[in-house]
Each structure stands twice: as C-alpha cells, then as structure tokens.
Amino acid sequence: MADIEALRLLTTELKSIQTLPDPPTSYDGIEKFDTITTKVIDHAFNTTQHVARYGEAISAMLEEMRSELNQTTKKIEEQIKRALVGTNGNLPSKDMDYLLLLQKLEMKKLRLEEFMIQTQEIMDKVKQGVSVTNGDIELLKGCLGSWMDDKTESYQAEQKRLSDERDKRDEEARNAKAAEKRRREEDEERKRKEEEERRQKEEEERQKREKEEQLKQEEEERKLKEDEERKRKEVEDRIQKEEEERQKKEEDERLRQEEETRKIEEMERMMREAEERTKLEAKKKEEEEKRRRDPANWTPHTYRRPDGESYSFHRDICCHVFAMPDTLQEEDLECLASDEWRENDEHILAIGEQLASSLTEVKLKEGDKDLKEPIRICVPHCSVYDSSDEVIIKASIDGGEWTNHQPVTVPSRQTSHPDLNYAGIDVANFRSVKVLAVAKTRSQEFSVDKSGISQASSLDKNIKLFVPRDTFHTPTKLKLEIRQMKDHILSFATQYYDHCRNVLSTSSVMAITCDALTEQPIELDLTRSAPKDKRTTEKGRYIHLYKCRGENWKIAESEIKGSPTDVSINLPSRKDAYIVMEIEGRWGSPNEEFLKAADELYFHSNASIVRVVAKQRADNPHILILHCVRREQVSLRLSELERLGYSVGPDTSKEFVLVDGQAIIVRCSGNITMTPESEVQVIFHAYMDSAKSEVILQAVDEYKQKEFKEYVGHLHFEVVKDSREGAIYIKTSGSLPITLPKRVMQQPRTLRARIRFPHYLTTLAKFLAKKLTIQAKDDSWLKAISSLGSRREMENIRRRAATRCVNPNNEYEICEIILQDWMKSKPVQEDKIKPIIRALKDCNWMALSDECEKLINIHKNYLSDECMSEMASKMPNDWSSLARKLGLSEEDITSCNNGSEGSNEDEAFRMLCKWRVSDAVVNSGIDVFNDLLGALETLQNCNDLKEHVRQTINLISKE
Template sequence: MPSERKHGGHGGHGGHGRHDHGGGHGSTKTSKRPSSSAKKRTAPAEDKEEEVIASVQSVNEINGNSRESGGNDITDMEEVTNGLKAEESTSEAEDTAKRDEDDAKPEVTITEPEDSANEDRELWAEKSREDDGFNIRSFNDNILEFTEIFDSDRYKNVDEDYPVEDLIGVVAQISNTIEEFKQQTQNSQQQLEGLRMKMKQVKENIQFSVSRKAFDIRTDDDLQSVEERELTEKLAKLNAEIAKANSDLSEALKLSAETESTAVRAQIAAERAKEEAKRIEEEVELRAQQEERRKREEAKKMEELRKQQEEEARKQEEEKRAKEAEWKRRETAGTEKAAVWENWPAHEMQLSGSSDLACIIRGKPNSFDESSVTCKEIDQLDIDLIYGPQEELMGSIIQLAPTSENIKLQSPIYVAIPFTISRASGHSREAFVKADIKGEWREIPSTEVTYDNHKDLKFVQVEIKDFLTLAVMTRLKRDYVTFSKRPSKLTSSCDHRITVTVARDTFYRKEHILLQVQPVDSATVHDLQSKNGNCKHLLASSPILQTQWESHEFHKPIVITLPCPPNPAKARKIAQMRKLKEEKMKNPQKINPLPLDVREKEENQGKQNKTKPKKKTLQEQLAEINAPPEEEKPKPTKWYMGDYAHNDDDENDNLYLVARTGTGKWFVVPEVDIAQVKLDLLQFTIEKPLEQFMVLRVRTNTEEELLPFMSSAIFELLQKRYVQVVIKQRSDNPFDTRLEVAPVSRINKVIKHLNEDGFEDGPDPSQIVGVCEGDIIEINFRGNIQNNSSVKCPKFVYNSNLPSSTEFFLSEVDQYLQRNFHVFRGVVEVYRVQYVVPDKKTVARKESVLDENSFCVRKEKKKILICEIPITIPKYHVEPAPLPVQAPVVIRNDSDPVNDDLMRHLAADMGDEWRKVAMTLNISRARIQAILRNTQIGESTEEDARYQMLITWLKKMPKSIDKVTVLTNAFMKNGRPDLAEQVRIKDEAFKRN
C-alpha cells in the first residue's frame, strides 16, 4: 500500500505506513474563510466528512478480512453514500453562491496539532521494531533456502552415506519456522477480529449520525444545495478511495490466505519429510542389517562350501588311492606270493545267541585275543544301508565290537565273512564288503579266500584296523586295466567275446579303464515283446557295457567287440541245417562199388577237368547263408498291430548302437557302422567315451524314435526283481501266519518249504510284482482282521539271496461283525517303501547352490501298494450260541403206517439226497440250515439230521393226507425207488393186519 494518500477537496496528506490503521492524515490544512452562516453549516460537515472517510476506510479494510460479514457492511456503506448524495443535490446551488462570496475573503491557514500523529507513528515504529523477530520476507527467504537444500544431490541419492542426522536437523528447523509463522498468523487474525468489531461499532455510530444530519439538511433545501454538491464530489472521491482500499485489503487478505495455506502445506511437507527421514533411516538401518546378515550367511556358505570341497577332494583322493590299489591288486591277481596272515591262527566267531558261523578272524599272535571281540547280527531295519546299481546283499550284517570300552586293536586284523552264491550268478557277479565308517557305508578292499575245513562255503576277506560293522554284497564283475601309449586289448572276465581294442597313441598318458558287463538274456527280450507295445519289433539285444574313462576324448577310434544273439529266423534255419547234417553223418548213404573199368574212366575224366571245386569253409557257408539271393523276390508283408511288418520268417534286420547319458536318457549314436563278424558277434568303433551302451537288433520297419524306449525298458526291467507274495497259515493254528516274498523262479520251492514247516493253509500266491533290492516291505491289514501283537504293521527288507519273510498272529477286529459268515474276513495289504532322491529340476530356484550340490541330499520316502491278498480266520475261539433245547417228538397215531419206527429206518437208509427229498416235501431252506447248524454245534450225527427232517415234515402234515403216497412220490422223484418200495410194503402189511 502507498504510504501517503490525498483526500479530494482538502489537499490533505495522510501517511499510512505498514502498521497504520487509516488515521495518519496530514497535519496542515489550507482553506478559505467562510461566512458566519456558512461556517456554522460547513464546519460540522467537514468534521463529519473526515470521520466518515476514516471510518468507512477502516470498515472496508475489516470487511476485506472478514468475508462472512463483508457483504452486509458494504451494503450499509452504500446506503450512507446514497444519503450523502441526496444532501449534496439539495444544497448544491447554495454552496455555489456562497463559494463566490468566500473567494473574495482572505484565506486563513489552520494548523492542526501534529503531536498526536507523531506519537502514533513512533508507537507503531516501536511496535514494528519489537516485531522484527518475525518478518514475512525473511520467512519466504527461509522457505526458498530450505527448498534449495532439498534440491541438492546430497538428499536425492539414498545410499549408505545418506546424511540422516543433517536431514533430521533441517526438518526440525522447518518445523520451528512453520510453528512461528503459524503463531504470528493466529495473533494477526485475533487483532484484526478485535479491530473489525470496533470499526463496526464506529460505522454504526456514523450511520446514525449521518442519517440524522441528512434529515436536518432536507428541512432546509435552499440552504444546502451547495454543500450537497461539495459532498457529492467528496463522496465520489471517497468512493474511489474506498474501492482502492478494498482492493488493497483484498490483495492483502488473499496474500495472507495463500501464505497460511503455504505454511500448512509446508508443515505437512515437513511432517512427511520427517516421516520420510525416519523411514529412510529405518530402511538404511534395515539394509545395513540385511547386508551384514547376508555377509555372515555368505561367509558361512563359503565356509561350508570350502569344507564340502575339501571333503569331496578328500573322498576323491581316497577313491583314487583305493582305485589304484584295486587296479594293482586286480592286475596282479594270481601272482601274489604267500601272505604273512596265512600262518596266523584262525579264530571262528559265532553269532551271539546262535551257533552259526559269523566270521573267521586272523590276528597277529601275542597281540590279538579272540576273547576281547564279540560278534552280533544287526537288523537291516536299524541301519541305513545304501544299495548301488545291481548290488545285492549276500549274508548277515555283522558288527564287531570290543568286550569293554578300553580295548583297542593294536595291529590290523583280517576278517573273512562267509557267503553263498549260485553258479549262474558267480559267472557274472563278484563279492565285496561294505563297512560303516563314521555313519557312511563305503567299500573297503576285499579278497575272496577259501578254508579247507569249510569247503562248502566261500569267504571274502578284508583288513580292518578298528571295530566296524560289515556287510557282504555282490555286484557285476569289474575289470580294471591300465592302458598306455602302446596298443593293447581288454578282454572281459565275464564273457571272453567282449573285447576293447586300443591302437597305438590312442592315449597320451596312462589311462585307467573300468569295465562292467550286464547280461541281457533272451527271457528278458521275450517278456518285453509280449508285455510292452513299444518293443514288439525287438529281436535281440547285446549285453549292456558300463565303462568309466578318465579321458574325455580319444585320439584314435577304439574297436569294441561284443556278442548279440542272431535273428531268430536265421538261427532256426542254421539249426535246421546242422540237424540235417548231423542226421546225415549218423545215417550215411550206402555206396555200391563200381566195376574197375568204370572207376578208371571216371578218374580220367576228373583229371581232364581244369577247374576243380574246392571245399568251402564255415565262414564262406555262413556268408552264403546271410547273402540274399539275386533273383529272389521280396517276401510279402502282412498287417500286424496296425503296421505292415514282416513275419517271423524274415531274416532281414537292422542293428543300432544305443547309449545312455549321465541324466539317464538313451539315444541312438549316429554314424556307427556295425559289422557282423560272426553269427552272434558284432564289431564297431567309438569316437568318444560312452558310459553305458548296447546294440539292439530290430526289424527293418522299426522307427528310430522307438529305440530309446526299448533301451529304457530293458534297463528298467533289469533293475527290478520280479517276485510273488506268499501267505500261509499253520494247519493246527490258522491264526499263526507267515508271509514271504520270493522270486518267481523260486516260488515253488518256497511253498514246499512252508508246507514242510506246517504252513499249509492260506490263499494262493499273489500276482507277479516288481520290487528293487533293499526295498522295505510293509504289511497293513484291512477289514475285520488285524495283527495281534504290539507291532501293528510288520516290516522287513527284501533281498533276493536271503529269506525275506515275517510272521504274525491274526485276530479279529470285532467279533460281532460278519455274523453271516462262518469265518472272519479281511485283506492283507503289501507295500514297498523306498527312498527316492528328488530331481534337481523340481527343487525351487530360491535354494542356494550349496543345497543343490550338497553331498547330503535329502531323500523322500515313497510308499507304493504292490498287492492285496484276501485272507480268513476261523471263529473257533468265539463262544458258540447255546444249543436250543428241543422238545421230544412222540407219534401217538397208531392208525397210520408212517410211524416213528419207519422214520428211523428211512433216516438210516437215506444218503446225501435227503436235502433234495426235503425240498420235495416242501421243507424250507431256513429249516434245513437250522438242522445242519444244530448238527454242527451239537453232538448229533448226519442220521439224526435226516430223522429231524422227516419229523419236521410229519409234524406239519394234516391227518387227512395220504402220507404214504406223498413220501413214496418224493423218494421216486429223487432216485430212491428202493425206499419207496419199502414204504409201500410197510403200508400193505399194516393194511393186512
């Protein structure tokens, strides 16, 4: 607002400072001296004019601050202005005339006192100096400074070095500044409200005074016309000043409202900034904790990974040393000299509580005492014995323990554990020993030995330096060979036809090779052909070769030779030819001797022939057999299982080399030329190491996509053991039950052995099911039977070479159930429980690398139902119902030949047809069943049952019925005319008498 304002008609100057309230008018005023009459009229009007100007200006300023009452105040001011305009119009003429008179008079200068105005200025100046603590300009400057602070990059980028403490201080300063501004704004609002009330009261007084003065002016219109014109001009100027003051006041109030809203927003922003600072501080602290925890976990994982790597390196080193020792031992097998332990005494150890031989221990004399060692058998359910591929347990698991804790082995001892193996299995399998070393089952070096006093047993011997738990197992035979740069050849100890030929410089350093052969017999191929639809075109398969190579590539190809059965059609043809040849050799044709001249003539003709036929070798004969005739037409095909296939007489086939990857998938090795060296011998070369591979002989129309399925089916079939479950009950005690799981090939021997032990009753064997070596067999019961022991679900471990059986006593669940049956019925459920290692693909991605590569892999328990066998137990132990007391039957009718004597005679002569006779005589089935039940639970005989049937019929027959005719017809109808004749003879004799 301007500091000075001029009021029209008076030339007065009023200074309005920042804290003025509209009362700072000029102290000097120059005017003409009016006349005596005019002076009386104008003096009060001028005074009132100044009062009106001041009051109206103040009122309008207040009206701008208070919008609620502003409209009413402006309306009142308009009414006052209209009244003043009316007064000016009535006295305008008079004022014009008097103004002319006054112009001729001398001017008088009136000096108003300036002391009051100066005092007001000094008072407001002091007040403004007292309020210098708060200044709106400084406040706005501070807000700009704070805004510039937050625009800096220091507070925009949130990281570990974020100035949280400085941010908290800045937010506190902003909060203090906003609180100060808010307090000053509230004080200003209160002062303006008080001033508005005071000015409203002054406005009302002025309005009342002006209204009264206007009334007095209207009474003398001719005298007030000049004054009205002056007032009109003054009011016009006054209205302009008031409008200007109102606009200035509105701007001031608008600025005040905007400032207040800015302050509120700034306060809200400050609160948000404080919360954001607190959140940022918490987030920074949380991130620091997470980072610290992550570093600790990372360090822990790295430490565990380091330990794992060290453990794996140690295991690899141990395996490498064991492998080197095994190679040396295998390569030098048969060339060893007599060992020192052969001269040591042998101590035979029996199992605790049994007389069976557990092992034979050899110890150094004078340092080993057999009384310090005990040997006991361990239940396989109490340990976690891990089976490898194609491994089988061959005997009891024994634990060597000292008799006291202070005893330790001073020197190594040699333990020989007996085992039995069939001749067929011994051809392709070998025995070895696993030991429980610090909770982990590992293979230890072993050697097969024999003892003269136990020629019927084989022993596998190990050297131990501490007391351990040992188990004898078998696996496929292994061949350990070390190749060098020189050419060499490996022949399998399982089958001499399987060879691996290595050329010179195939390896640049020593190469250790391990070879295992898994035979595939014709029975396996036949089962696959009949049961698996994908294998219907499979003709034959070679053995599965499992190899371990240290190198990842070959510098030269390696030649593999392995057997494979021939095409069945070709094999039948060759067998027929050999049979004819043998018959020809057994029955040679007789040749008549020719005369001498004829013989000489033939000899001369033979000498004249230039080309003499040579005798063909066996290989040439086989080549001619295998070679197809040139002019032979292709054999017709027939429709077979939705496909055009050759018949069984087709001698054409294809050979494919199929290999298995590390993930377990089979694939066809491309570009392999398989040559048939002999009828059942194949030869081919490989360019890179293959872990497992075999050759399939299939029909010519077989799709190549089916070969991996065939290989997988053969491999899975060889992994399983096909068995049957046998449940038998003791004949003299049907509740005593034995369950045994046996291979299909030995099921008859198992049943015969059970019969010899007294277990003859029971259901038939189950269907053929597949299990794996080492599976836990669990028995559950369903229906009205249960196991009458503390172990409700018996368990045992299946082993092909050991008895896999369990015994339990059956009982009923509720004796009041199944009342309609003469036995209690139930079902025996047989489950196989195995632990499966989960696939890595199923593991969540969130798991760490340590968990995925950990050697302690968690296993999942899998329970599979393999069969259900129904079984029954008798109700002998249930107390039978009491025998009903039957009232005696007395026949007192002597006038009829059918009497008690005849009934007794007929009951004695009848046989099993009496039930049919009873049906003919209209005796109900329920009555027949009651007669039979009473006979079973009582001491009655079959004759008594027949007599009761005849008495039942006789009791319900009326007297008027001819009983002889009815009984005779019944006997005749059921094939007993002799009894009918006896009844007629009895009737005739009765009539004669």
C-alpha cells in the first residue's frame, strides 16, 4: 500500500504549504518568515524526491514484468509446436482445446501490455509532476532570495522571467515525452503487424486442415446416412402397410359403432324431447295457474256506497274485492259500509286503538261459495299522521270474535283511486265478514328460544329487553310496544286530575305481550333521558310500576346499574302480558296515589285534547252544527265553517281529553232546545274526523225572555263514560251560551231570471254533450245517452230534440237538448246524476265519469247561490270589467243592469249567476276557478275576491 502512503505524504505537504503565513509588511519579520518558509519548502522537496524515486521503481518493475511475460509466451508456443510435430501439420479435433488456450493467453497478454503502457504513461506524468514540483520549490526559494537581496527589482518582471523558464522546461518535457511516445507507438505497430502476419498464416493452415478433415467426415457420414435411409424406408413401408390394414379395420368398427350410437342417440333425443315437451307444458300450466292465483293479477270488483257519501279518505268507495278469475262474480257479493255501527259494536276497539275507516261488511248473496283461493278485501282508510302508529285490520268472520290481522299489500294501480290509502285482508270460507281498519301503536317482535335474548329496542334506543335462559322451553314470539306519553296530555292530567297532581314526569308506556307464560322473571332496562329542568328532578323520586293481564297496578322491583339514569326493572314470572311505566313524583306522596295515577295516565296515553265547535248558519241561526276536533285544528275548522255560512253563534268549548271512540253528550238548557232529539251524542275519532252533528234549535217558549232582544240558552257538554274494559272515567263537563233571534229571518235573495232546474244540471248537460261529441267515434255517444232510460222513452226524447234544434246535423246541440229534456222529464226529488255516471261507466267512459263527478262537486259546493252571494259581496263596483274578462256578452251585462232595484252587490250576484252557466265555464270544466283567478289578476281593487278564490282552489285540491 505504498501508493496510498505516497498520496498521504503529498497531501500533508500540500496542507503545510497552504497554511504558510502571509509575507510581512516590514523588514523586521523577514528573517522569521524566511526561516519558516525555508523549513517547509525543504521538507516538501525531500518528500517529492522520495515520491519520484517510488515512480522510478514502478517503471523499472513494469519493464521487467513485460520482458518476463514475452519469454513465458514464447516457451508456451514452442511446447505446443513440439507437441504437433507428429501430426504432419494436421491438428486433430481433440487438440482444439490447446489452440483455444493459446489464443486466450495471447489475448490476456495483449490486455496486460495495454495496461502496462497506460501505467507507464501515468508514472511518467507522476515523475514529470514531481519534477515540476521540485522546480517550483526551487523557484520559490529563488524568488524569496531575490526579494530579500534586491527589493528594487520588480516582482512582475521576476515572475515573467520565472514563468518563461518554467514554460520552456514544460515545452522541452512535452517534446521529449511526445518523441518517446512516437518511438513506443512505432515499436508497438511494428510488433503488431508481425504478430498479425504470423497469426494469419497459422489461421490459413488451420483452416486448410479443418476443410480436408470436414470433407472426409462428410463423405463417411453420407455413406452412413444412405445405409440408414434405405433400412428406415424398408421398415416404414412395412409399418405403413400394417397401419393401413389396422386403420381399415378400425374404420369399419367405428362406422358400425357410430351407426349403433346414432340410433341410440336418436331414440334418446326423441324421448328427451317428449319429456321436455311434457315438462314445458306442465311448467306452463303451473305458471299460468300460479299467475292466475296471484292476487296481483286479479281484476278487482269495485263496490260503491249507496248513500253517495264521499269523504276524502274513501271517495264513495265501499271496498275493492280481488278474486281469482272464474270463481266469484261481482253480483255474488253484497258490500255495505257504514259509520253508524258503534251503538251495537262499541267494544270492537281496544284501549289504545283508533278508528281509521268505516265498518265494511261483505256478504255472499247465495249460501256458501267454493273458493279455490282466498279473496282479498281492501278497504280505504284515513292517513295516519302519527309516525309511531301503524294500520292493522280487525275482522269478524261469520259473526265470530274480532281478531287482529296485519294488512296485505294492495297494488294501487289495480284500484279505481290509486291515491287513496288501502288496507287488505285475505279471507276464505265465509258467509259474511266485517272488516275495519284501525291505527295502533307500532310494535317490535322478538323470537325467543330456550337460550333467551338481550336486545335493545329498535323503537327506542333507551329501552333494552333481557329474557334469561329457560324462560321459554320452545321458540316463542314476544311483542314490545312503546307508546310515548305526550307532554300536553301529562300537563292536562296534572292540572285537572286529582291523582296526577303530584306527578312531575313519566316515561313511555311499555307493553310486553308473550305467546306463552314466562318461566323466569324478565328484565326491562331503561335509560332515563337527561331532564330538561334539573331543579325538578332534585325534588322528585322515581317509582316503577307494572300491570299484568287481569290485575291492578303494582310497584315493581328496580335496580340502578352503573349510572343513576340506568335502571333495570324486574318483572315476575308466570305471566304473559305486562304494562310498565316509570313515574317521577314529589317526595312525601303515597305510593297508592301513584298507582291510581298510572291507571289514568295509561288510559289517556293515546288521548287527544279536543274542543267542541258550535256554529250557527248566518242566514238561518236555527241550524246549529257541532264539531268535536283536536285543539290544533280548531282555527282551520272555524275557517271552513265560516266559508260554508256557519259564522254566528258561540265559539268553542273548554278543552276535554278524549280517547278514540269516546263520546260527548250535548244538551240545551234555558229557553232554547234541540229538535227532534233533546240531546246529541258526538263520538270522537282522531283520524276519521267525523265527530260532527247538525241539529235544529228552537225556542221553548216564545213569550218568555221579553226583556232580551234574543232568546238565550246554554249548550251543556259532558264526557260519556267509556264502557270498554280497563277504561277510566273522570267526569268532565262544560257549557257555552247560545242565542236565537226573535224576529223573523229575512228571506234569501231571489233571482229575477227564472231557472227551470239547478244550474249545475244545466252546466253538466252542456259539458257532457261537448265531451261526448268530441271524444266519441262516429255516433257511439248515442249508446251512453240511450242507456239513461227505456228504449221507447229515449227514442221519443230524441225525436223531439231533432225537431227543436236549429241545425239537425249539429251533434253537440242534439246531445245537449236530449240531456236537458231527459232531466226535465224526471221528478224533482229524483237523483239525476247517478244514472248519468253509471251509464258512462257501463260504456267504459271512466275518465269522463270521474271528471263529471268532480264538476258536479265543484258546482254544488263552490258555485251555489250562497257562494255566489259571498263572492258578490267582495266584488268591486266596476263588476262589468270582470264580466267582459269572463266572456259575457254586452247583452248579458245590460240585462244584469236593467230593471235592477238593488245595490251593486245584487247586480254582481246576477252577473255571477249568468257566468256559472255560460259557455266559458263549460269550456273551463273543473279548472273554472283557475280561469276565474286568471281573469281577476288583470283587475285591481279586488284583493279580497282574489284571496277568496285562492282559498277555494286550495280546498278543491285537498279533496
């Protein structure tokens, strides 16, 4: 590692030179600077001479190594030549390895010589660099001496001289090195050419020997191949002959087997095809039968109410009956729906259940009917607005007990009114069945086996049910209901009920029902929510109560787990139904008081706070209407009654708490009584909204109360005791003052224009004539018209209409006259609308029949004389501008003015009466109020009338 040592020495000397101090600025430090510099330079000179000697030693060693390598190569070549003397210049193939070895040695020698040349060049550079370094050191010494001897000599001149000398020495060194390099390259080129000539000659001799040897071998191989080819051909001919014979036998055998296989496969294919055809036919029949038995593919029979009532939740629909085709016809059943059933069946609804539909009864007209599949009865029901409630079906088959059923799905596309809510039940083998839709609290079902369960409720995350092991020996269904206690009910109870005055708060009411008796006590874990008012919880205590089937309320054992808000309630074994509640009560109150309070709170947990609205007609105060509505709907109901003309009389009663199905009795006292009955019972239903009654008021003695301008009396309200099992009765009553005018009511305004029959029949005749003659193909409209009466009757009406019309070819005019003559031919009290609707449906004019029903409803309820009078009172003075916008002619407008002895309101009233039977209203159809509002938007000073029309449009859209 001497080379590394040399590098380290040179690096040390370089650092010593780099750390020399700067020359002094005065002559005082010259001697010291000279001493330090001379010492460093002498040491560096000695070191560089030592390194130069190392380079000379390496060069000498390389020359000696090159000489020794040439001698070794020559010895190897001579030994190979002596080894090949006995071969007459021909080298056997087995001695080729020796030649390859010789070639490899030659190549390695050339690479070694190139490396040594490169090394020699590097060492020359090292020696040259050392010389330069020594010269620089001498130059530095000379410069220092010159500087010290003669300060007057210019440093730049001395530097230039020294630089020229150094350049000269460098030039001489480069020239010497170039001459040496040229000499060395010439020697190497000469040696290379000699070596190439030698190698070329040897290669030619080798190739010649190889070619002769190759020709000899090829000749021998050719003869050997010919012999082998001849033998191989003989063997192949023999084998080919044998193979052809074998193939022929195999081909014959294959053809025979293929023929047998083909026959077998053909027989199997025919059998398989026959079997597939049989399966396909059976599957097709099965699918057809399955599709035939699927209620989703059945066409329903629609039964309507005979009384013509059309509440928003049923639209005159009694029920839809789905039956498998060819098993039951529409005329085989009789369907009735009624809201007047509670007197005989008042125990149908259990506590907590709320009526959601009318009672529907379906009967078979003739004995038993063999039904292959159960029929599906679907009844319309009210919308359930409370998210915690669900709709179920209660049914009684052949007069049996009422049972609960989960409603089946009803495809809305199969019903005549898809926008209604339906609940269905499947029934088989019956003579009569009663169906009722009720709303009840949603429940969660658990399936419990012998291992028990511990599961949180999906209805309320704060409630968890724990059923221990061996509570049930077989899989048993367990149902959990959670009914939230409404804040306003609790507030009302604590204010008015004596036993609830010390109740501060309650939890939800939890009901557990099991299909079998429990063998082990079960637990109900309750996590109490954070109280809204911390002060209230600090002065209250929590009591946990439960009630089993047929028993009274009891105090339950409870245990606090972890947090004070986590409570575990223990329920006893050998029971199948529990009702659980947590009550927070004031300290010092006895437990017996809370047991009675639990009974009252449980009964009213699903109750509503209601008011009784009593209003009299403005044009006839003797007519009184009573409504029992929830308190949040009072203002809306008052607005609706005012729109219908019930705007005078008392306002609303005090608040009552009623459960669904509970009734209020209304009586009169003082000098006013009700007829024909002296008292009226109003039954409340939260969803049905049907707790209303209309009564006639009259004075008991017209000669009494002479000191008053009106007859004075009172309406008394009293909550009726609920006779259902478990019902709690708390007597509650109230009253309202009521008056009747003594003077005779003014007669209603009469029209000067004479009207033969109601305006809505005139509009219906025009509207129906226009629609039929436009939509009908050819004279098919005659079929619908002809079905209104007997053939002879309709022929006579048709013949008279043809003689009265101006243009006998105008079908619209003929159809309108026929309809009007038919209506006039019927008695006044006879319904003329139902036969028309029925005739349209029989002729498959379903859309037109629905449109006619809506049109009649609008004209009866919103275009009556009372409505026209109310609109006229809101009409601006310039009503003629609106008349022109509505399409009335100048002649009609003039007729409303001429001979008028009334006010502007009377004239506007006559104008509106002409407009409601005009062609513009007929063209508008059911959009008549939208067109009226459009005409009003172009006028000013009629904001009250615009608002009235908008409210009417909203009421129509809700129906």
